[in-house]
Amino acid sequence: MKKSYFIPVIIALALGVIYLTSNNISTSKVDIGSDELQQASFLKGLFQGESKDRPSKATPDDASTTQTFKEQTFEHKAKRLSDPVVEYSLRVPNGWETVLNHDAQITLGEGLLQDLDIFRGPIIIGSDRAEIVIQAKMLEHEILAEHWIRDFIFKSGYTLHGEVNALSEKDVEASIILVKKGLSFESLMRVFIDQNRAIIIRADMPMNITPGDRELLLQAVRSFKLDTRSIATIENRVEFSLSNLMMFEFPESWIIKDHTISQRDIITAELHNLSTNRAIQGLLHFRSYRIHEQQTLDQAVKLVQDTIRNKRGVQVDSLTHALSLDPSSRFNFAFLEKYDISFNAESYDTERPSTHEMWVVYLGTDSWFHVIYLLTPSKDIKFQEWARNTRTFDLLINSIN
Numbered sequence: 001m002k003k004s005y006f007i008p009v010i011i012a013l014a015l016g017v018i019y020l021t022s023n024n025i026s027t028s029k030v031d032i033g034s035d036e037l038q039q040a041s042f043l044k045g046l047f048q049g050e051s052k053d054r055p056s057k058a059t060p061d062d063a064s065t066t067q068t069f070k071e072q073t074f075e076h077k078a079k080r081l082s083d084p085v086v087e088y089s090l091r092v093p094n095g096w097e098t099v100l101n102h103d104a105q106i107t108l109g110e111g112l113l114q115d116l117d118i119f120r121g122p123i124i125i126g127s128d129r130a131e132i133v134i135q136a137k138m139l140e141h142e143i144l145a146e147h148w149i150r151d152f153i154f155k156s157g158y159t160l161h162g163e164v165n166a167l168s169e170k171d172v173e174a175s176i177i178l179v180k181k182g183l184s185f186e187s188l189m190r191v192f193i194d195q196n197r198a199i200i201i202r203a204d205m206p207m208n209i210t211p212g213d214r215e216l217l218l219q220a221v222r223s224f225k226l227d228t229r230s231i232a233t234i235e236n237r238v239e240f241s242l243s244n245l246m247m248f249e250f251p252e253s254w255i256i257k258d259h260t261i262s263q264r265d266i267i268t269a270e271l272h273n274l275s276t277n278r279a280i281q282g283l284l285h286f287r288s289y290r291i292h293e294q295q296t297l298d299q300a301v302k303l304v305q306d307t308i309r310n311k312r313g314v315q316v317d318s319l320t321h322a323l324s325l326d327p328s329s330r331f332n333f334a335f336l337e338k339y340d341i342s343f344n345a346e347s348y349d350t351e352r353p354s355t356h357e358m359w360v361v362y363l364g365t366d367s368w369f370h371v372i373y374l375l376t377p378s379k380d381i382k383f384q385e386w387a388r389n390t391r392t393f394d395l396l397i398n399s400i401n
Helices: 035-039 067-071 145-156 211-222 297-311 383-399
Strands: 011-014 017-020 073-080 086-093 097-101 113-120 131-138 159-168 171-180 183-194 197-206 237-241 247-251 255-263 266-274 280-290 314-324 333-343 356-364 368-377
Touching: 067 073, 073 113, 086 131, 086 197, 086 211, 131 211, 145 159, 145 171, 145 183, 145 197, 145 383, 183 211, 197 211, 247 383, 266 383, 280 297, 280 383, 297 368, 356 383, 368 383
Parallel strands: none
Antiparallel strands: 011 017, 073 086, 097 113, 113 131, 131 197, 159 171, 171 183, 183 197, 237 247, 255 266, 266 280, 280 368, 314 333, 333 356, 356 368
């Protein structure tokens, strides 16, 4: 990847919350230094709307590694899978039975959940035995670990207990309730995304497990670590130049459409996330306007508004978040806004929840005004596509140079 001159923005999206985790990002208003720019309507929201407060997210404590825990457990190291091999280690309670141990390096099948290791605890009177299960699953599209685990819990029929703890973009932890053999279990699940695979470790605990044994299993799950970690991405990336104005990257599963210079002063391009039947499930649109005496910044903003309203048929329900970003030396300003939207083709009802979201980033130089917006189904309508679309938007903005 080429060096980015736009300071990277990491937008971790969960429960509609925006998190900026780069050390270089500033969420305070930048010193714009232009009267015209300070009057531009997008500083007050591209459309009229009401900002909403969002709760902060707690960070979990680190796993305990006391001497007592080490005395009660043994270290298990393993090499699993192939192309490439995954090496991991964890501490397993003493005396536990090894039910499954794949010594051979296996290849993941597409869409299949593969067991790698299973350990089973002693018999508990009146209940089933506790288990530690390590599994792997092939990933097809770019997604945050936090979004993947939410989708996995929902599709597996599990019940999320408490909050999902996103420890990083590729590392997440959650407590769930599941049913096995007619009995309810509490389970602590940890997911690591490594290249194009999700590595899952889960401790399933009967409801009548003793507090001491429960704590031991929580520590065992949190002792798990990948001894080899790939820096490769889930999908290959495609580099694209917007008429030499900016370079960016996007996952190869997205299709570039309508890259045109419709006028000397307007350049556009579009990316589509298409379903198997070629229906659009997500849309990323780029518009760049040359700024001069005949086309001011304020006029360019109005052109963007008209295009979104009239060409796209967007009905803005509310502005839910707006942030000023540190533009670095490449741009004079950088802003991010998120809207809940519907479409005019739908019967519009102010009491009905919004069906889609629009994410917009504005970038400006002395000569050009750039607008990049994402149209996506909301997470309540199509969670998996929302997760994929917003992740792509995040990665693309990070890659701009």
